[in-house]
Amino acid sequence: MSDPESFRSEVRDWLEANCPPEMRQPVRDEEDVYWGGRNASFKNDAQKAWFEACRDKGYTVPEWPKEYGGAGLTPAEGKILRQEMARIGARPPLSSFGIWMLGPALLHFGTEGQKQRFLNEIARGEIRWCQGYSEPGSGSDLVSMQTFGEDKGDHWIVNGQKIWTSYADEADWIFCLVRTDKENKYQGITFMLFDMANDGVSTKPIKLISGNSPFCETFMDDVKVPKSYGEDIPGYVGEINRGWDVAKYLLGHEREMISATGGGDRASSLGAVTSRQGELDPVLRAEMAMFDVDALSFTAMSEKFMDELKVNKGHPAQPNMLKYAGTELNKRRHELLMAAGGSRALEWESEETSGGKTARGWLRTKANSIEGGTSEVMLNVISKRILDLPGA
Amino acid sequence: MSDPESFRSEVRDWLEANCPPEMRQPVRDEEDVYWGGRNASFKNDAQKAWFEACRDKGYTVPEWPKEYGGAGLTPAEGKILRQEMARIGARPPLSSFGIWMLGPALLHFGTEGQKQRFLNEIARGEIRWCQGYSEPGSGSDLVSMQTFGEDKGDHWIVNGQKIWTSYADEADWIFCLVRTDKENKYQGITFMLFDMANDGVSTKPIKLISGNSPFCETFMDDVKVPKSYGEDIPGYVGEINRGWDVAKYLLGHEREMISATGGGDRASSLGAVTSRQGELDPVLRAEMAMFDVDALSFTAMSEKFMDELKVNKGHPAQPNMLKYAGTELNKRRHELLMAAGGSRALEWESEETSGGKTARGWLRTKANSIEGGTSEVMLNVISKRILDLPGA
Amino acid sequence: MPLYHDEDQAMLAETAQQFMAEQGAIKDQLRHWRDRNCKDGFGHALWKQFAEMGFTGILVGEDHGGLDMGHVEAGIVLEEIGRNLTPSPFLSSSVLAATALKHGSDDVKGRWLPDMVAGEKVYAVAIDEGPKHRPERIACKAEKSGNGFRLSGKKDFVVYGASAEMIVVAARTSGSDSDEDGLTLFAVPQDANGMSHDSVRLVDSSMASHITFDGVELDGDAVIGEVDGGRAVLNAMLTAGRVGAAAEGVGVARGAMDMTVDYLKQRKQFGKLIGEFQALQHRAAHLYSEVEIARAVTIKAAQLLDGGSEQAELMSSVAKAKVAKAAGLAVREGVQMHGGIGMTDEYDIGLYMKRDRALQEFLGDQYYHANRVAELSGY
């Protein structure tokens, strides 16, 4: 790697030159996030300029190889870039389940042809992906899924229903777990890739207790999924009937992602923030202090985890612990935010609360310990894989 | 029942005349407790006078029938007596596992002959009993016990070992669960009664983390236990091989007893008591306040439970809940007492702490959620018998 | 008095349970009015039925058409309201306002109570000034003006304020913001000039007002109780309201718990009913304990209040705090144990979570009341 300090100053210069001032403001709402895709449009010129500069530099996926649209940075360089972006408060130029989830799976399991095509499309924000894992009735128990793909030689005919597919109504393609062997519980699932524009695919948004949500139900009705999209580009990742390996790998990755952000706005003291809104009742203040002890400690744990990850230290099941602790902490944070906000925070639609932002945010966190593996599943995994408890 | 108010004033007069002022002081240590038994001696004249007055009035066991040494009070009268004794801070005249445990079992399962003999002995403080339930290695799983009584016609020869027998080294007789059928897990246990002076019985005190304890290991080495102590006086309670029914009944009773006292010194605010020793740190004060909320609430629950018990209301498994909540609360109480006491409370032998009273008391409470059924067993029972959860 | 419902109370409980399950069910009331975006947030027809059942007059003397019962009885109705999440002005009108009016002159009582008992009118109470409950500090001012008063200031979190025919307002007639004395309670009619509502929908779909009093002229007969002696009336009203809110919270907790325990017996994961998983069993059993304890202390507080005990004030705070803890646990465990579908608007468990949150905040949350327990205990 290059000399860290010279790399850092290089990055600073580049950011100075390329990150518009508007893109250094905190993200306020969904509009401020750029997801890319076929139908994407930019909110304003600054968003466009920032995205395009990053895309051209490979900074939408800085640690991916250059031939797949990344900048080929080392982990240490990647950390410096993140630090420098954080320092000026730069927004992510591109958000995408392709970056967070499919990409890592393809980097690990994909063919060269898949990487060339799909990773570049993701890095350049051309295709927006969504994830098809859960089904109604399967919940934490993913292998009980029912969506079935009938083998028709060069393609499958897929029928079934997925739930909790985020932004399915805005996504271009889906990576989707489909049962291809009814006899074999684990080794009978294939990790398929297909276009949401295919005939027979439809979506329906799910309304949550926090209000409208990015989640959808996705229905597949005789959807034709080709086994190949061209030379060395299979229509599935890994092997046929071995999609569970890919899904497990990806779940682990998802947990890492969630665990790394689990503590929410972590570095700052919650008590300090909330006490600015008004004097805290003494008992609430004590609760805030106890929370801050836990939250600041968790920040250190996240940092330790990320540092160890880069050098392959730490127990491989550790992300489950971070996911558990981080999401439980985030729920507690929002309970306290509600308490500090008092009756004002109860408002659901008022202008003063930007349409019930505090309340909706609080309710939204309740899903943290359900999505991406429930807290109970995390505890099971810790019991079994880390503590090696019998029968776990 | 008699007119409550006239009964109350009668009780007041009697207490005024019979309860010496020394017996209206709080119990400070083991010496202040009168346990009765063959080898009992009184600490002072006041203790003797108070015991004898109560014994003669039937007030050592006020709600037991008069023919068995009680006063034959109705539940409502019993409550009035307890209230009046509490009002003047009167000490219990006699403490005894006979009163708390064996007595209720005999009242329910005993023959007339057993009641005449054993209940009167208990009520008059003549025989001190201890309990032989747990064994090393059986813990919460009572039915796995190994102590075996070989049937020899008119008697058994008992061999085995019991643990956690309180005051076994000072008791006269033991009520003891003994396996009499090795094939039958539940219906192969007999609830035997025998004299600790029998050949082959020996005891060894157990040292606890809190220091010396009333608990003993009790060893039985070819102990002869007669099947009968005279006409209509079997040497066991209930039926042979059906001792588990008696034990279960008694465990329930024990839980009621523990649950009724679980909150410790419950009516007063812990924060009020500890803040008198010195100013509480603000966060500790908040913890005290949250504890007081729970403790004062539990006091109401205990009262509700006792009131309902008298009229046979409430779920029969409710004592398990009280036992669970009460003992967990008491452990928390003592954690907070240690925190309030600071480094002084850490002292183990010093005069200023009466030999480490705070620390030893704190450690002692850790057994609360183990003895008389662990918290985990209580939660299992609640799941199964109250919530009716599957497979519980 | 034994700490359980006597025969009459048990009968009332049965009646209330049946009535609320039939008339106040979630789909017929809460969802119905919510989905229609109703500006009242509750149904007037149901309020009429409350009156027909006699519920509205539980705390009102027979002179004014009431049943002259106590807070235990009010709590029985509130527990069923909580269990069914029934939107209703019962707590505001028939507990809080009714308790305040009890301290009024015969004139005041005669003017307001019979219409409320008859289900013709609903009342609200205006206490908070700011997002947190701090009744120790009242800045709203009522200055002498002619034979009456001129009311100025702002009030927040006035539940069902915009729908109320009359609002009980705590205002300062002398002294400074944090003074114990110098408060007076007023019955301010809906059509008072200079009173304006900013009515907002809350997370639980109930409605609440931010009210501005811009020199509202009030007759002398709007005064409830003594001028400058309102603190005692306010305290009585708050204690009654807190015990009532605790009772409703017990209902919310039990409703959420029952729904969750049922779910544990139906939902399968990994080839087993999830209720077979011991970790969930123990959490459910712990929750059961907490809810039972919260219920016991709530009934205790109501009994103490009915008996005129000095302990009632302390125990009302204990009950309010304990119920907040237990009900909070019930709804959090409820949503978590339901898993993904618990997060959807389609399932009722989330509605319990929302109602619990609003109820926790009303008349002081667990932190406020734990602090008050410490203060009343002298530390």
Added chain:
Amino acid sequence: MPLYHDEDQAMLAETAQQFMAEQGAIKDQLRHWRDRNCKDGFGHALWKQFAEMGFTGILVGEDHGGLDMGHVEAGIVLEEIGRNLTPSPFLSSSVLAATALKHGSDDVKGRWLPDMVAGEKVYAVAIDEGPKHRPERIACKAEKSGNGFRLSGKKDFVVYGASAEMIVVAARTSGSDSDEDGLTLFAVPQDANGMSHDSVRLVDSSMASHITFDGVELDGDAVIGEVDGGRAVLNAMLTAGRVGAAAEGVGVARGAMDMTVDYLKQRKQFGKLIGEFQALQHRAAHLYSEVEIARAVTIKAAQLLDGGSEQAELMSSVAKAKVAKAAGLAVREGVQMHGGIGMTDEYDIGLYMKRDRALQEFLGDQYYHANRVAELSGY
């Protein structure tokens, strides 16, 4: 700096782990000295071995025979001390006193440090005045007297005070009890006239002194650092000590947890290994999370301290509080999961509970430090 042990630190950890398991084991040290009712409460021979290993001089500069390492390294040794419950004056002498002496003149350093590094002498620190840790308030007085000072007052909870050849005493040379300025630290030799110990055994079998200073005459060269400028030295010493105590607490927590997890794999009840019960599995997994997090923040605090960061003070309190919470959970779960035998003196799990309690109290408990986190964060 990455938040894990670098290669040298990992090697030190391995060495310390092996050494402490072999030389500092519970049966050979804690039980050995305890059962002999030893008035020191620790073994001098082991202290010599600490010196031979170089542990005693980890925080001492090379000029005085030390290794000139940092708090991460001291924490590594302390974690192993905690895990084996090894009674040792390491925290008092080699962390607290050593940190104070670092701020002394060359004379002071030369006089005290080499003997400590060599394992010849042990030192103690006298801070608390009363049963709770309140270093903001120091009433012990040192008045000018000739060329030196005259020390009067009382100190409590001086761990291993009666065995120490020298005691670092925080005393007031000007100002009043709660003043920030006006403190001075003194190195008071064991044989000082007028110093008397009331030495008591604590719950964890360690020894601590109540010390009375009855006009103890001290030379001017007993002063550590600047006269009246002792607050900074005291704070540095406290921060170092808290991070060290947290590291030891992590060891206690891990020792108790490991012992308990092992037990879950061996003990049978109802025909199953108790580790098969999901309710215990989840509690063990939660405990594991808490202990790992506590360990992470403790290493973080040590790194910040070594790096001279402004955040070190805040994070030392965060770490001390978090470790107290996690270790408290570890020992409570440990005893409960062991069941009856966990209550007997024969089993080691109870010893972890006792040590944890004393360590929690030392240099401020979780409540003190949570409050300090709030204050340092400005609320």
